[in-house]
Amino acid sequence: GENVEQHPSTLSVQEGDSAVIKCTYSDSASNYFPWYKQELGKGPQLIIDIRSNVGEKKDQRIAVTLNKTAKHFSLHITETQPEDSAVYFCAASPTSFLGNQFYFGTGTSLTVIP
Amino acid sequence: NAGVMQNPRHLVRRRGQEARLRCSPVKGHSHVYWYRQLPEEGLKFMVYLQKENIIDESGMPKERFSAEFPKEGPSILRIQQVVRGDSAAYFCASSPASSGGTKTQYFGPGTRLLVL
Numbered sequence: 133g134e135n136v137e138q139h140p141s142t143l144s145v146q147e148g149d150s151a152v153i154k155c156t157y158s159d160s161a162s163n164y165f166p167w168y169k170q171e172l173g174k175g176p177q178l179i180i181d182i183r184s185n186v187g188e189k190k191d192q193r194i195a196v197t198l199n200k201t202a203k204h205f206s207l208h209i210t211e212t213q214p215e216d217s218a219v220y221f222c223a224a225s226p227t228s229f230l231g232n233q234f235y236f237g238t239g240t241s242l243t244v245i246p
Numbered sequence: 247n248a249g250v251m252q253n254p255r256h257l258v259r260r261r262g263q264e265a266r267l268r269c270s271p272v273k274g275h276s277h278v279y280w281y282r283q284l285p286e287e288g289l290k291f292m293v294y295l296q297k298e299n300i301i302d303e304s305g306m307p308k309e310r311f312s313a314e315f316p317k318e319g320p321s322i323l324r325i326q327q328v329v330r331g332d333s334a335a336y337f338c339a340s341s342p343a344s345s346g347g348t349k350t351q352y353f354g355p356g357t358r359l360l361v362l
Binding site: 138166168174175176177178181221232233234235236237238239 | 279281291337341352356
């Protein structure tokens, strides 16, 4: 089955700096890669996603890049703000006849220092 | 425009009791997924259901755990004879019917189960 690895597990940045979180996946059949933000005591919230036919996607201060050959994808947050502090999860979803199960990374706890 | 609803938000059970977790998907979504999250860990897939059908239960323990998504009403994740190791946050997600391509999953706020 699919195996998703995520690094780093914790990340501290100064407000205004950029933050980068990286994930690798193992199953070449994976074709959908969402990123979720989870705040304490809440459910994961989708912040951006990318499909395998696209190399990069941007939404304001958030961008995601995908390298299918190397099987890795990254989340980039620019001009970080204290409210960006949360745990971020990447996921990969392979195409299968059973539907789109998501395989999650272990999470990155991001702290933005004011 | 209600999102995924889960209840209860917190559930305390003693060892040996039953836990019932409910999930109402986004209106119009016919696919439901259950995930379990242990402290300081990522989400682990448990089961994928469509209305009245279990599509993939490969992540769900064979014993004590069951799930359903009836034609009417919420999806239910049922844990019988709970043990302390069942203590975790259980998240439900929903997506619309897939006409091709992977559909985004939208998560509920979770049910935090504590087994004493």
